[in-house]
Amino acid sequence: MNGLVDDRALLGRTSTAERVADILRGRIADGYFPPGERLSEESIGSALKVSRNTLREAFRLLTHERLLVHELNRGVFVRVLTVDDxxxxxxxxxxxxxxVVRGLGRPPYVLDGPAEAVAEGRKAARERDWKGVGTANIHFHGELVALAGSARMNELMRSVFAELRLVFHVVDDPRRLHEPYLARNRRILETLQAGERVAAERLLAEYLDDSRQRMIEAYEAGLEESGADEG
Structure with missing residues (x-):
């Protein structure tokens, strides 16, 4: 739990369940707590110096976000997604x-966020950081959603993308999973930069359909390899 001790400073003087949840959400996203792992109230509470009630409220928030699951008489676990999930x-x-892409107005579009995410992905690939490529990929799609200018939509998709990261931690070949989408993200970006909204939406739809199939195949193989229970 040494990593969580380092996170204690993030709580500041006004520790709240929401801020504890933020820390745990980040640790789950990073794979520090992988799918299927039981979260110890005693260890986490001690590391972050928070009360049991605060920690349980944080667990409740993350359970609502479908990142954790409470099992009667067993405790709280990081969720293992099903293929249906x-x-x-x-x-x-x-x-x-x-x-979001369909609803964009007339070009030119402000695409600094998506462009930054594409650059981030290319840098991670050069460094052979394939998990970093996956993070950059989520960043790219989050920035696409942000083009709508809707805080509610951003919040919804933050939760969806957090769940998606649970899949990444089961897949045993992140390069094979993520590398093909570097070029596709760049193509979507370039199409939007050219002001071709309809073509960009078509590319995005094709991307998501292909990604769904590849992700499910990789996830099923990862579940079989790890012996993880879906739940």
Whole structure:
């Protein structure tokens, strides 16, 4: 739990369940707490110096976000998604992301965020940091959603993308999973930079359909390899 001790400073003087949840959400996203792992109230509470009630409220928030699951008489665990969960994540992504691109006004578009994410992905690939490429990929799609200028939509998709990261930690070949999307993200960006909104939406829809299939195949193989229980 040494990593969590280092996070204690983030709590400051006004520790709240929301801020504890932020820390745990980040640790789950990083794979520090992988899918299927039981979270110890005693260890985490001691590391962060927070009360049991605060920690339980943070667990409740993350359970509501579908990142954790409470099992009676066993405790709280990082959720292991089912294949149906993955299907639903991509159904939601297609509905939201394509709608955002479809709803863009007249060009030119302000694309600094997506462009930064594309550059981030290329840098991670040069460094052979394939998990970093996956993070940059989520960043790119989050920045696409942000083009809608909707705080509520951003919040919804933050939760969806956090769930998606649970899939990444089960897949045993992150390069094979993430590398093909570097070029596709760049193509979507370039198409939007050219002001071709309809073409960009088509590329995005194709991307998400292909990604869904590849992700499910990789996830099923990872579950079989790890012996993880879906739940």
């Amino acid at each position: 993955v299907e639903d994540i991509f159904r939601t992504r297609r509905l939201v992301e394509c709608a």
